[in-house]
Amino acid sequence: MxxxxxxxxxxxxxxxxxxxxxxxxxxxxxxxxxxxxxxxxxxxxxxxxxxxxxxxxxxxxxxxxxxxxxxxxxxxxxxxxxxxxxxxxxxxxxxxxxxxxxxxVQLPNLPHSSVPAGKSANDNQIVRDGGQVPTLTNALPHWELARKYDIIDFELGVKLTGAGFPVYKGKGARLQRALINFFLDEATQAGYEEVLPPLMVNEDSGFGTGQLPDKEGQMYHVTLDNLYLIPTAEVPVTNIYRDVILNGSELPVRNCAYSACFRREAGSYGKDVRGLNRLHQFDKVEIVQVAHPDTSYEVLDGMVNHVQSLVSKLGLPWRILRLCGGDMSFASALTFDFEVFSAAQERWLEVSSVSNFETFQSNRLKLRFKEEGDKKTRLAHTLNGSALALPRIMAALLENNQFEGGIRIPEVLVPFCGFDVIN
Structure with a gap:
């Protein structure tokens, strides 16, 4: 705000x-x-x-x-x-x-001076890219690979809950867990303290990070208790610091968290939602920082570099986009999106957004800091990013690493999942 x-x-x-x-x-x-x-x-x-x-x-x-x-x-x-x-x-x-x-609360956050003008994703700017796009023959999309190797059951998810709630099985479940552990370990090594937050939050938490009153229609609402299933771990983790005054010497504060995420995705339809491309429940590791206003854009660069290291270690072709004004979120001042290329679908898939909110969230949260010897408090800057969201990472890994006899597992994940091929 x-x-x-x-x-x-x-x-x-x-x-x-x-x-x-x-x-x-x-x-x-x-x-x-x-x-x-x-x-x-x-x-x-x-x-x-x-x-x-x-x-x-x-x-x-x-x-x-x-x-x-x-x-x-x-x-x-x-x-x-x-x-x-x-x-x-x-x-x-x-x-x-x-x-x-x-x-x-109706006013969006001010965009950073580097944000380009534009109305949609077509106007986003490619900042940099890397990795090698594989050349595949008769490549299968991940939903067919999932059926072929019996690692993700979309129909069973429909039976149990509904569309957008897949069931991971066998090596699919183990690969999912491997990705979560890999992302958490990488974040811990980068200096983030891990927390395991609740999966439901109250109205004050939703307001603090900007989901309420703007996006309540996109969240699952537990009406009897007036609680909301979290759309991202950003919400409970950032709200840890609601109504808190930090010492300037403590900044930046770094947290990472794994959580399931829940999104209604109302109005989504078509080929872009097939398989793992858009789900109502998915897993994600989030990184959150509370930073000094003077250094928050250096912190943002560091977070972007961290996510870049993850997709690079997984061997995925990637690119970073600076979002234009028309494609940014209500609360963000500057956002970089990460996309990985799906060789079977022949399209780029968004897997992460890394944003600086400046004081927009902290003003709602009453999240402040005080320098030593200074009586006045100042609003801190908040930042967060997906590091990473699993569904489209899983989709790209399955599709890009397929070969005639199965699916190869990236070397960095083998110690976490205990196998190097799905067949």
Whole structure:
């Protein structure tokens, strides 16, 4: 959430920068500024009346001591009137605050200056790429390989739950577990502390990272308990630091977490959702950092390099995209997407997004830090990234490593799964 200071001090800049996200903010910003001015004026009026009432209260006692009962009672009557006025102003203030909050949460985060203009994924910029695209003959897509080698059962998932909930079996389940352990070990070696978070969160957590009130329709809602199944471990892990003041010397704070993720994916259909390409439940390892504002973009570069090392070690052809304004999330200031190439589907598959949210989440979270010797607190920057999401990684691994006799397992995964081929 943008701060009122950001909006008041840089009103026109906010409007212009949000145009990069194809968001017309002018009317909304004008409303916010007007309400904030009303809030300040109401507060000033209430403070002045309170000061007058305090002064009168002191006078009343002295008037009684001096035997001026009539004047004292008149002052008491005036004090009662001031109390009523302050009460009315407090009600106006509370209502104004609620209106202001409702408008503030409608404004997306400001895009970083490096974000290109654009309306869709077609306008994203390729930053760099690597790896070798394999040349395959009569390659099978992963859903056919899964059936052939009996490692993922999509029909059984439909029976148990519904479409988008596959069942991993045998070597498929072991390969899934191997990927999770490999990603976690790589993150730990890179200095991230592992946590195992809950798979459900409350409304405050959803609000803190920006899923609420913007994306509640994409989350599974446990209505009886008013809890939400997490769409990513980013939500509970980042909320660990909600209402926390960190020491500046502690930054950056690094966490990684494995979790199942749940997404309704309402409106998704067609060939792009076949097999593992788009699921309602999937596994992912997430990396999260809380960083100093002065160094958060260096931290972002480090996170991007970490994800690049993962896809490189898996031997997958990859590319990194800088997302344009029209393809960015509501909360992000700058996002890099990772894609790997699927030789059988002959298309690029998104496997990770790495983002800097600057103070957008921390303002909602009230996540601050304080430098040693400084009495003032500042909002920290939050960042996160998939390292990695498993479904499309699994799809690309199965498809790109197939040969006539089976599917080869990348060397880095063999110690984790205990086999080097699926056949």
């Amino acid at each position: 943008l701060t009122l200071k950001q909006i008041q001090d840089n009103k026109q800049e906010v409007v212009e920068r949000l145009k990069i996200k194809n968001f017309d903010a002018e009317a909304l910003v004008d409303q916010i500024v007007a309400l904030d001015n009303k809030r300040k004026a109401t507060q000033a009026e209430a403070d002045a009346l309170q000061a007058e009432m305090n002064s009168l209260s002191k006078e009343i006692g002295q008037l009684f001591k001096d035997g001026k009962a009539a004047e004292a009672n008149a002052a008491k009557d005036k004090t009662a009137g001031l109390k009523e006025q302050i009460k009315e102003l407090t009600t106006i203030q509370d209502n104004t605050e609620k209106e202001l909050q409702a408008l503030l």
